[in-house]
Amino acid sequence: MKRPRYFTPSEVSVHCTVEDLWVSYLGKVYNLTPLVQEHKGDILLKPIIECAGNDISHWFDPKTKDIRTHIDPLSCCVKYFTPRGRFLHVPPPCPRTDWANDFGRPWWRDSRYEVGLLSAKxxxxxxxxxxxxxxxxxxxxxxxxxxxxxxxxxxxxxxxxxxxxxxxxxxxxxxxxxxxxxxxxxxxxxxxxxxxxxxxxxxxxxxxxxxxxxx
CATH class of the missing domain: 3.10.20.90 (Phosphatidylinositol 3-kinase Catalytic Subunit; Chain A, domain 1)
Structure with a gap:
């Protein structure tokens, strides 16, 4: 098996534009440029674009590898915790008929975007x-x-x-x-x-x- 490539945080940080967008999370580096191009113009890309070139591990639960959740104080339901605003593939807070949920695997679980590992040191x-x-x-x-x-x-x-x-x-x-x-x-x-x-x-x-x- 081919050994994965390691990247420094500095190397990830230079990929910080809509045309060249990388992020890192939970120890891995992802090239989300194809995702951004596929959904170009979608307002739900805004939180992702704002964090281009950065580590977004704080978005995730390290145990489940999924987006962090919280208990909504109004509905008492478990919902995704997105303080920067809802982003792509995160369901709306309330049931809606216009939300297309047939996208398959959410981008943060899609290994197609993975390009390597983030150096721990x-x-x-x-x-x-x-x-x-x-x-x-x-x-x-x-x-x-x-x-x-x-x-x-x-x-x-x-x-x-x-x-x-x-x-x-x-x-x-x-x-x-x-x-x-x-x-x-x-x-x-x-x-x-x-x-x-x-x-x-x-x-x-x-x-x-x-x-x-x-x-």
Whole structure:
């Protein structure tokens, strides 16, 4: 099975227009652009569009994976809790004959829109090319392997796979994560010591190999 791709919150946040609308919730990232285009002009899209590029996990009950509910004080019935206003696929508060409920699975349960997973923790890493002395800081997902981080770095060096990746002189296993390679996330330690975590960023050094592999 293909490994899902991880995204940082920053990556999700740039998809914040009607023409390119992503959201994240309950640890997953969704591209709702097709949904918005399909229902273009529908007023029920307004709460979704307002939250474009953001995490909307607070809309959902983590146990049921459904929209949060509450007891309506007037009818004493269980209803969806939508403080930003009713949105697409949420039934009206009262019975109505003009509400089309034949849409099938509601969008928040439709896996067609899922594009990957939201990183539970991101971290910054410095990648230093020892051949050119070029240094690049990257925000990466803590769950990513070195090979996936390499894919992020390709836009800065298209021959990155032709280098040996090392940390403190030790060759890294690109099939493992930073943590598994002995490069710990020290943000918590910095916090406990009341130090600015931006003062120090772990680094990976790239050493040039003879073969220039075209990717």
């Amino acid at each position: 991101t971290r910054w890493i410095r990648i230093i090319n020892t051949l050119t002395s070029q240094e690049q800081s990257l925000e990466v997902c803590s769950e990513e392997t070195l090979d996936e981080i390499l894919q992020r770095y390709l836009r800065y060096n298209s021959h990155a796979a032709s280098y040996t990746w090392k940390h403190d002189g030790v060759i890294l296993d690109i099939s493992k994560t930073l943590e598994e390679n002995g490069i710990p996330d020290e943000d918590e330690e910095f916090y406990k010591c009341r130090m600015d975590c931006d003062l120090y960023t772990q680094s990976i050094c790239l050493y040039f190999n003879d073969d220039l592999t075209e990717l």
